[in-house]
Amino acid sequence: MPTVKATGATLYYEVEGDGPTIVFAHGAGGNRMSWWQQAPEFARDHRVIRLDLRSFGRSRCEPGAIDPSHFADDLRAILDNEGVERASLVCQSLGGWTGLRTALETPERVTCLVLCGTPGGIAHPRVLEAAASIGERIQAEGVKGSAALAPGFENVQPELAFLYDQISGLNTDVDMTALGRIFDPECAITPERAGELRVPTLMVLGGRDLLFPIESLRAVSELIPGVEVAEFPECGHSVYFEAAGEFNPLVRAFIERHEKAD
DSSP, rough: EEEETTTEEEEEEEEEEEESSEEEEETTTOGGGGTTTTTTHHHSSSSSEEEETTTTOOOOETTOOOOOGHHHHHHHHHHHHHTSEEEEEEEEGGGHHHHHHHHHOOGEEEEEEESSSSOOTTTOHHHHHHHHHHHHHHHHHHHHHHSSOOTTOOOOOOOOHHHHHHHHOOSSOOOGGGEEEEEEGOBBBBBHHHTTOSSEEEEEEEEEEESSSSHHHHHHHHTTTTTTEEETTTTTSSSHOOOOOHHHHHHHHHHHHHHHHH
């Protein structure tokens, strides 16, 4: 399976299918395996790249190098390694720090952007308030599905909740305390900078998100020009995982519309 060198890291990723490229970037509770409900569906007619963010899954990085300010460069290194000039980006939670910065810095390489349960690093006051609570929760209990899924999801879908925690448990080298720096100036995006985004963007919001409450992400959506918003009232932080049957066709329609417009 392919790997590529980046600043202070060796990045692991997997590729399936053929056609226009879609990159899936996971959240802090996951890795490339989180997209098990998306990869087979989209690989039918697309080239799907699923990466492990640095220090997650099989990707490795030097001590202190987990800094999310590297994430956009990491993605471009993978695209370059695969000879991909342009891709659609689907980003969950922490993965949004990869996608949004890539779209702002190199919009010519991004067909469209899907932000799922994530502010993408935009330092809106309501997001910063939510982020403080996330840090406290991670310190207390680590990254668990109980926070990343809708309240009571483990009672309705115990197998999926179990699988979520099993996938998360494969992240054995992640320094979660380092991720507390995701809103430091070198990682965060100012609200003014967010207003410069010119890549077509879809935000997917869970009405029962315990990590980034829907009100905080609605506030972020107001900063992004031309953004489309899809709300899933009964889902938590991980709509892609909880409601893949509705999430996948929504994202497919959005991506294909903008592929045709290219």
